[in-house]
Amino acid sequence: MKYVIGLMSGTSLDGVDAALIRTDGERIAEFGVGETRDYGKAERAVLQAAVDTALAWNFQGEMPDFSAAAAVLTASHAELVEAVIAEAGLTAGQISLVGFHGQTVLHRAPAGRQQGRTCQIGDGQALADRLGVDVVYDFRSPDMAGGGQGAPLAPLYHAALVAQGQLELPLAVVNLGGVANVTWLAPDTDPIAFDTGPANGLIDAWCQQRLGTSHDSNGELAARGKIDPAALKALMKHPFFAKAPPKSLDRWDFSLDPVQHLGDADGAATLTAFTARTVAAAIDQLGQPGRILATGGGRHNPVLMRMMGEAMGVRPEAVERVGWRGDLLEAEAFAWLAARVAAGLPTSIPSTTGVSRPTCGGLIAHPRS
Incomplete structure (x- = not known):
């Protein structure tokens, strides 16, 4: 040691x-x-x-x-x-x-x-x-x-933590950084992992552009807005989502163009829903986990966490619930x-x-x- x-x-x-x-x-x-x-x-x-x-x-x-x-x-x-x-x-x-x-x-x-x-x-x-x-x-x-x-490179560490903690499987670990990625852990199989799409990256860029702030603190801006269905549909058409895993992203692979016509709050709400739905779609490809653990800065955003739970049917939990240090x-x-x-x-x-x-x-x- x-x-x-x-x-x-x-x-x-x-x-x-x-x-x-x-x-x-x-x-x-x-x-x-x-x-x-x-x-x-x-x-x-x-x-x-x-x-x-x-x-x-x-x-x-x-x-x-x-x-x-x-x-x-x-x-x-x-x-x-x-x-x-x-x-x-x-x-x-x-x-x-x-x-x-x-x-x-x-x-x-x-x-x-x-x-x-x-x-x-x-x-x-x-x-x-x-x-x-x-x-x-x-x-x-x-x-x-x-x-x-x-990328991603943390999944084998996630697997080691889950094994050491003897957590029940199947389980998904979602990292909500600039880009989102998922680690899928199930009995008797190797870990599966890939980037799912943006996490905080687009939301942060929106806040920096519109408000001069680094991020949407506690999801307060998104909470005041409404999701724009047409803009969300345009975001979901990005060719990355048609690719089969394994796959990875650069934070800058996505653009704010589909939401530029929206107000500050509606843009934040739409981008937050975009992250939630793309994470949910990725996990849906893998199966139905008994538990979803969220790490990365996005777990501090209650609006994002709520939208993810609504989209996935399983409410994500911050990794602190199992004794991990998310930050x-x-x-x-x-x-x-x-x-x-x-x-x-x-x-x-x-x-x-x-x-x-x-x-x-x-x-x-x-x-x-």
Whole structure:
């Protein structure tokens, strides 16, 4: 069992989460300190500029210079790791690994015979040098090199938590981040996972555009609005939903165009219903779970949670109901995945990403003296 710190910075660009666990890459012996560090306005601007540059690049031609954004990202992550180590009463020498996801600035899923591509910025070697700890990074590239989607990567961790907690199956875990994804767990079968569509990404973008706020706090804007059936129908026509899993998304694969003619509240209500119905449609393809556990920021939105329950016929529960830490779950996952990389264990399998065979993904940076 090793002390490992996992790091996660989501596509919302709101901040970075860090979680300390003690694990061997299979079982979790201890859930330690967890912390979140919000990005400052200047940091967020640099990261958003990197996303904008990446979208314009779109893997065409020479890769842009992301070094300025990578330096900001890496420094912010290092500060948070140092804070977690101090709060835990440990030293850097007692930490075996850091799992560093980096920041996704561009993701393109495989298309036909064309291999998918992904770009996460962040300097794993610089982080290892500063911390004096081995850093596991670039988790997604090996999966995509094997024909996989490169996402989602947390499902095997979900499966480990469910097995360790001896939770009754079948069960679905829904992650409501910028993009939504589902992990389906049933008896005597491998986990099945895929992205289902937008979660908070479009709602956040709508609030930023219309109100200058980062998100719809407690779903208050959506609660005041009415769902527009025509706009919702237009959103549901996106070709992603006709694809069979495994499948993955970039947060920016969807547009606000179908709701631009709506008022602020009606647009928020329609986008929230869009997320709820696409999650429900995805789970319906898999079966009828006895329980649906929700993680990610979207679980804090009571309007979204209510709409999901109405669409699915099973009311989703926040993962805290089973003792999980919803705000830290993805950071924990990348700590656990880092331990698996160090042990040579699979981090993705065909049924979670479509990779051709179980794959151990990630590079290890050792501190340079």
